Amino acid sequence: MDLNEIHIDVLKEIGNIGAGNAATSLSQMLSKRIEMNVPEVSLLNYNEVINSIGGAENVVVGILVSFDGDIEGVILFLLKKEFVHLILNSLLGSELHNFEEISDIELSALAEIGNIMVSSYVNSISLLTNMKIEITVPSLNIDMSGALLDAVTAQFSEIADKVIFIKEKYFCQDETVYSHMLLLPSISSLKILLNRFGLDV
């Protein structure tokens, strides 16, 4: 399957719509004034994604959620240490020094945040396209970014060498943090999604 420029633009737009909603719900949960820029949506290959989150061995939190219904696929959230610290500090008042010391309560708080952000993301796509989409319980792991990424990249590589990569920049008080999200629809779902926007694939 070959994606042309127009397909890519539509995918970027889909990425944009959901991202704003996800950021709003994050802001509500943390009851902090969080400002954000327009998210950067790009199509990147494995190595480009890795570079963008600090290298293959950089340890990050990965939250994977699968969705099905009218379309199916997975969403992978990758959260760097600064972002995780901001969340845990706002929610639980805790200080995260390193990932080795993270507690079970902190882990479930993170999984819940991931769940809510993905839900609001998926809801906005669902509303826009008038499709029924349901998500599963998220699975969370903390590890080297390269290791968290390779299974989803492998799965998606049957469709394309690149993944839809959404990078959001948040400003909270004097801090700037980023979240990274990968949107990976299955091949048939990608076709359905693009068809909804009047594009043939």
Next chain:
Amino acid sequence: MNQAVIVGISDMKIVNEPEKLISYALGSCVGICIIDKVAKISGMAHIMLPYNNSLDKENTFKYADTGITEMVRQMGYLGGRKNRMIAKIAGGAKMFDIKGSSSIGNIGERNILAAKETLQKLQIKLYAEDVGKNYGRTITLESTTGNLTIKSFGRNLIII
């Protein structure tokens, strides 16, 4: 000679003693190392998927079956002999435990099986392995000793 030769994803490299080979952060991917102590050469492949069903010629090293076969063929050009070669494999983790129709969950396991099956077909002895579980691995092969060092987040080093 301290700098290790980097093997990227869907890639393969062969070195002479005393060079080292390294692959970073294998998750569900599998690293296959083949060592021929007489020819003094070692190879490392970093595969993503089990089988090259559509015979994708541009990405030979993306798949366990074509990747290992091609690595052994190229090692043969450099004086390697299959009956002297030994293999060590690492990786194939299940990073996320996820329900539903997605086959992401068992890619690692399928990669391990395909790597083992290919080695068996080529009659290359599988000498050691550190596979599966739910964590990533950075692997370094020292061609002189044949030692494969596995580094993971929050865990002790393993040498196989």
